[in-house]
Amino acid sequence: MLELRNIHGGYGKITILNGVSFAIPKPSITTVIGPNGAGKSTVFKAIFGLLNIQSGQVLLEGQDVTRQSPRQMIGHGVTYVPQGRNVVPQLSVYHNLELGGITAQDQVKLRKRIDAVMDQFPMLREFRDRKAIELSGGQQKQLEVARALLLDPKLILIDEPSIGLSPNLVQEVFRTLLRLRDQGVSVLMVEQNAKAALAMSDYGLVLELGQTRMHERADRLLADPRVGQLFLGGHVAPSAQGATSPHAG
Numbered sequence: 001m002l003e004l005r006n007i008h009g010g011y012g013k014i015t016i017l018n019g020v021s022f023a024i025p026k027p028s029i030t031t032v033i034g035p036n037g038a039g040k041s042t043v044f045k046a047i048f049g050l051l052n053i054q055s056g057q058v059l060l061e062g063q064d065v066t067r068q069s070p071r072q073m074i075g076h077g078v079t080y081v082p083q084g085r086n087v088v089p090q091l092s093v094y095h096n097l098e099l100g101g102i103t104a105q106d107q108v109k110l111r112k113r114i115d116a117v118m119d120q121f122p123m124l125r126e127f128r129d130r131k132a133i134e135l136s137g138g139q140q141k142q143l144e145v146a147r148a149l150l151l152d153p154k155l156i157l158i159d160e161p162s163i164g165l166s167p168n169l170v171q172e173v174f175r176t177l178l179r180l181r182d183q184g185v186s187v188l189m190v191e192q193n194a195k196a197a198l199a200m201s202d203y204g205l206v207l208e209l210g211q212t213r214m215h216e217r218a219d220r221l222l223a224d225p226r227v228g229q230l231f232l233g234g235h236v237a238p239s240a241q242g243a244t245s246p247h248a249g
């Protein structure tokens with residue numbers, strides 16, 4: 001569903017991504033792991049039209065979408081949930097949802113869609129008139145995911161959904177993502193909480209120094225001693241054959 005071909009790019013003249021290539025099938029959950037500063041969040045920006053791509057291609061269902069704007073990517077069914085808290089704290093839950101659908105042309109359809117999303121997140125219906133700031137961290141993350149769903153995406157890019165959450169809430173957010181996958185939405189996620197994230201993912205991608213080091217089925221990555229090294233703050237040496245790929249066998 002999504003393919004990156006040898007992406008090079010960065011901020012201004014600084015190159016951060018030095019050849020990122022991978023493909024994800026749909027529907028699936030892929031977790032991107034790697035040391036701090038490896039370029040994980042930057043990959044998301046490259047996909048979502050927020051990065052200066054110097055060379056390479058981004059393909060969505062076979063269509064070249066390289067350098068398209070965030071607005072165009074939303075039009076193609078891609079949504080992006082950035083790191084941190086992205087709700088408007090003083091506005092109600094419902095108002096935050098309405099803002100998420102601001103690009104929707106048809107307001108009647110939007111209200112129906114908000115209703116459908118609240119069916120998936122009964123907590124949001126319960127707290128619909130509460131200010132977003134009065135929700136817990138996990139509930140706010142769910143509000144962000146729900147807001148992203150209003151646009152009926154095929155692919156969600158979600159950056160560090162578990163940050164600042166207790167283990168219970170992390171599992172709750174992960175369950176939400178699994179449910180989405182089962183409904184046919186693909187998820188590409190960056191997670192510091194690498195072991196827990198790989199345990200619920202279909203595929204894992206290891207990025208280091210702006211390059212794809214490994215791309216494997218998540219269970220294989222979890223069992224790989226080189227990835228164990230990474231969890232301990234070590235590095236993954238580039239293999240002689242280049243990056244591994246789950247489609248290689």
Ligand SMILES: Nc1ncnc2c1ncn2[C@@H]1O[C@H](COP(=O)(O)OP(=O)(O)OP(=O)(O)O)[C@@H](O)[C@H]1O
Nearest residue numbers: 011014016034035036037038039040041042043190
């Ligand atoms: N807006 C920006 N302008 C210039 N450099 C940036 C910008 N954002 C990120 N960088 C640099 O790009 C590199 C990769 O950052 P990125 O946030 O993609 O890493 P990451 O792998 O997501 O790290 P972390 O795990 O710490 O979140 C870092 O060296 C960072 O300083």
